[in-house]
Structure formats: structure tokens, C-alpha cells
Amino acid sequence: MAQAALPTSIEFLLPPTLRNAAGQVRTVGVEVEFAGPTAEAAVQAVRQAFGGRIVEEDPHAYRLTGSQVGDLSIELDSRMLHPAKRSGGKAGLLPRIAAWFGFAASYIVPCELVTSPVPMDRLQNVDRILEVLRGIGAKGTQDAPFYAFGLHFNPEIPRQDAATALAVLKSFVLLNPWLRREVAPDITRDLLGFAAPFPPAYVRKIAAPDYWPDMDTFIDDYLAANPTRNRDLDLLPLLHHFDARRVREALPNEKINGRPTFHYRLPDARVSDAGWSIAPEWNRWVAVERLAEDRDRLNAVGSAFLAFAGEDKSWANIVERAALQ
Structure with missing residues (x-):
């Protein structure tokens, strides 16, 4: 299993209050939008680098559990393309049609990487994931003339x-x-x-x-x-x-x-x-x-x-x- 190196040596600063009321290191969820690879190709690449188990939720939404960089999900960033999620786990809106449309929409709808809550002193792991995605051709805001991809933090x-x-x-x-x-x-x-x-x-x-x-x-x-x-x-x-x-x-x-x-x-x-x-x-x-x-x-x-x-x-x-x- 290959190990992805950190892309930079930029220091991640720590907030003045690092621990929550329970004395645990505070966490932050990270969301990153990107284009290029399919959700399946992206999660397969991350698993190849860091291990873990892939769970397919639908043809355009995957979870990776138990990896060296924590749990995460990668999916096309559109609720319409994930009918089981929209209907609370039930069959819902024509899953086969949603899957077919998702393959077509993958050319214009970005994927989204969503990490599980990451301890604030381990944010370097997110850079390691992004290095893997970059290596398989993931694109960002600068590559999309009519769309801008977001980076979100949930501290x-x-x-x-x-x-x-x-x-x-x-x-x-x-x-x-x-x-x-x-x-x-x-x-x-x-x-x-x-x-x-x-x-x-x-x-x-x-x-x-x-x-x-x-x-x-x-x-x-x-x-x-x-x-x-x-x-x-x-x-x-x-x-x-x-x-x-x-x-x-x-x-x-x-x-x-x-x-x-x-x-x-x-x-x-x-x-x-x-x-x-x-x-x-x-x-x-x-x-x-x-x-x-x-x-x-x-x-x-x-x-x-x-x-x-x-x-x-x-x-x-x-x-x-x-x-x-």
C-alpha cells in the first residue's frame, strides 16, 4: 500500500482553545469540492494509499472507513443524484435513473470530499488525501471557468x-x-x-x-x-x-x-x-x-x-x- 507524502511543510496553527469542555482535542470536519475523477475512482485511490474499507451507498457516493487518515466520504455533490439519502434510506426517486443521470452529470457536477471530524492537531492528514486526489487528476476552482469549488471547515x-x-x-x-x-x-x-x-x-x-x-x-x-x-x-x-x-x-x-x-x-x-x-x-x-x-x-x-x-x-x-x- 503506497504512502502519500505531505505536499508542503506549511505549519497548521492551533486555536487558543484546543480542547472542548470534556477535555478532548476539538475536531473539525473538512469539505473539499473537486472535478475530474469519478467518486469511485477517487475513493479507490484514497483506499490504495491509506487502506480502509469502501462502502458503496450508490453509484456516485462512497464511504471509506477505517483508513489511516480516518473515515471520509466522496460523492457527486448533488442531492438529486442520491435518492436513497433524499428518502431516508428508502428506494425513493428512481435509483436507476438517478444513477444514469449521475454518470452524465459527472462531467459538470463536482465531487465532494467530506472528512469525519478530524482532531485539530491532525489536519495534515487532509493534505495527504488531497495529494492523492491531485495525483489522479483532480481539478479545482482555477480549472472551472463557470463554477467555483469550495473548501469548507466545520470547527x-x-x-x-x-x-x-x-x-x-x-x-x-x-x-x-x-x-x-x-x-x-x-x-x-x-x-x-x-x-x-x-x-x-x-x-x-x-x-x-x-x-x-x-x-x-x-x-x-x-x-x-x-x-x-x-x-x-x-x-x-x-x-x-x-x-x-x-x-x-x-x-x-x-x-x-x-x-x-x-x-x-x-x-x-x-x-x-x-x-x-x-x-x-x-x-x-x-x-x-x-x-x-x-x-x-x-x-x-x-x-x-x-x-x-x-x-x-x-x-x-x-x-x-x-x-x-
Whole structure:
């Protein structure tokens, strides 16, 4: 069984709070979209490199369990092509037709790699998987003229309370112009409705140093301003975890799976770039958590933001110092 080497030596930074309330190393799920190889070819290549057992869920969706890099799934990124999942495991929508359509759609619909929760001190394993996919011709955003592929992180929240969730959200919106300058996401993703920023009025509301509401008010305010998954930091899965009834009453038809994680959706996936690593994007997320953990500095940056009257690109230069401290 071949061993895939790390593509780069970029350091993965650790967040200021590495362990959760139970004392365990926090985890992060990683999602990477790519094109080129079929889901089956991709999972076979990963199994060849790292071992494990392949489970076929349908002709375009596979799970790999027990590998050296943990459990993961690879599938065409379209719910329509996986009727058993859509129908809760029942036969559902004409599986043979879905399978046939999936073979045709594989030329235009990307695959998605989804890892199981990875301990934050073992994220190098994701780079090892991506090196394998690159080796069999996986393509990224730079290769798709009409589509942009995303890299998503789902970091476990360090403490399950409103103040922790809000501190991270405050930090994120205050650092957002800097993040967007550094990440430089493909404009196609905004046009397709995948990673829009938060509304300016909501940003100003939550940036205020005296805005620290209780959980119910926090959730109600968020839902009123953001009744959508289309945010570069999607909090709906986390809020659903906190209060499923409240979220479902506001968004009865939205696809939301509750979990105690943030859903950071801003970066692009550039799988085919030689030596591309997820480390720089992860390290920018760590910068968000670092500012969130320093309440005095967070409130000071919020006050400075509310007093600032310039453009986003100028604020990015100003807030960069807070991000890199």
C-alpha cells in the first residue's frame, strides 16, 4: 500500500482553545469540492494509499472507513443524484435513473470530499488525501471557468454557549474584509449564492461592544437578519443544535443538520495547484478564534469599526494588525 507524502511543510496553527469542555482535542470536519475523477475512482485511490474499507451507498457516493487518515466520504455533490439519502434510506426517486443521470452529470457536477471530524492537531492528514486526489487528476476552482469549488471547515465550538458563539461571529465579521482580501474567493461563488457576507446593518449591530444578548435573543436576531444558508460563516447548523424548534419555526424548509460546529464557507478549493495546502486557509480561521478569545481586544476592535467611515479595503489594512497578533 503506497504512502502519500505531505505536499508542503506549511505549519497548521492551533486555536487558543484546543480542547472542548470534556477535555478532548476539538475536531473539525473538512469539505473539499473537486472535478475530474469519478467518486469511485477517487475513493479507490484514497483506499490504495491509506487502506480502509469502501462502502458503496450508490453509484456516485462512497464511504471509506477505517483508513489511516480516518473515515471520509466522496460523492457527486448533488442531492438529486442520491435518492436513497433524499428518502431516508428508502428506494425513493428512481435509483436507476438517478444513477444514469449521475454518470452524465459527472462531467459538470463536482465531487465532494467530506472528512469525519478530524482532531485539530491532525489536519495534515487532509493534505495527504488531497495529494492523492491531485495525483489522479483532480481539478479545482482555477480549472472551472463557470463554477467555483469550495473548501469548507466545520470547527467544533470550544464552549457551547451564546457568548462563545457570538464572540466568534463578532470576530469573523470584523475580520471579514481582511479575510476576503487574503482568501480572494472566486467571484462566481458569490454570483451563485454560496458565500455571501453578512448584511452591513447586522454587522454593525453585533459589532457593538455592548451587544452580548442571551441565547434566545441571539438566535432570533440572527434568523431575522440571515434567514439563509448563503453566508460565508453559516451559523444555522450551530443554532439548530442549540434550539432546533426556534430555527425550524423560522426556516421550516431549509436543509439544516444541527451540529455543535461553525460552518466556514469562504475559501476556494484549488486542488490541482502543485503543493496546494489547506493550511493557510485554516490558519486564517485560527486568527478569527484568537481575536474572539480576547474579549477586551474584540470589544476595542468593534468600537474602532463603528467609528470607521472608510471603505472595506482600508478597514482590511487596519484590522490586519488585530488578525496577526
